[in-house]
């Protein structure tokens with residue numbers, strides 16, 4: 001394709017747009033597309049590749065109608081795309097893995113620290129003029145050093161979180177389909193232990209979620225799991241909101257079934273469950289896992305490069321479903 005057209009649902013940070021403009025025509029809608037508009041525009045026959053965001057949902061209806069040859073998702077996660085349907089319809093899907101691992105692990109650690117040490121509450125306390133000087137029992141929090149961290153899922157971001165947590169003197173266990181042999185653990189060899197999910201839930205001081213969203217992980221953390229956690233434990237979620245039943249979480253936080261939660265993602269983003277924002281024992285961030293200037297720029301470069309390769313009929317570097325590719 002000598003002069004392809006890219007549909008960019010939301011402009012990418014630099015240098016993404018420059019790369020796309022240098023490679024072809026770029027169409028950017030003047031507002032956020034509804035589901036119907038996304039389907040219409042993807043099936044108009046006017047675009048070769050869509051550069052998409054997590055908020056753009058590609059379901060069977062959209063993909064069956066689509067005339068584009070590829071979707072370049074500006075994210076490592078791709079639960080906004082029905083990948084099986086995309087494969088079925090010969091549409092390649094790409095993501096931006098690797099580059100946001102450290103930033104997201106930093107954010108998981110930040111949520112652990114901020115929630116345990118009541119950072120948001122303390123900041124609001126000071127700003128409201130209530131700080132009258134040091135007090136022995138002012139805003140006491142929980143210890144990090146010596147606490148146990150349970151990682152649910154053990155991919156790149158979980159491992160990077162483990163490295164950080166070990167640096168803070170935490171003990172770290174993970175649950176995954178099977179224990180990872182020491183030889184495959186790199187710097188974590190001998191320093192982290194595998195545990196069954198139920199045990200991890202029952203015994204962790206901090207339970208941090210690092211699983212992709214799919215049918216198996218939807219509402220993995222439900223009322224029963226929250227009830228099984230220690231009343232002194234904290235739930236941390238930098239993965240995907242629907243992994244947690246958010247209403248059950250609000251009830252558990254309200255009833256003191258767990259001590260607190262640090263969340264970057266929500267079940268129905270951008271909405272949060274009723275009552276969640278009223279709870280002082282939460283740290284609530286607006287989906288910022290990869291939000292550093294350099295990471296977002298690197299993601300943009302990767303996302304644009306994937307889109308350009310697909311438009312040129314070349315296999316991109318980060319395909320999610322390479323089997324869909326018909327060169």
Ligand SMILES: O=CC(=O)O
Pocket residue numbers: 074075076077078100289290
């Ligand atoms: O949540 C963000 C991502 O998947 O990149």
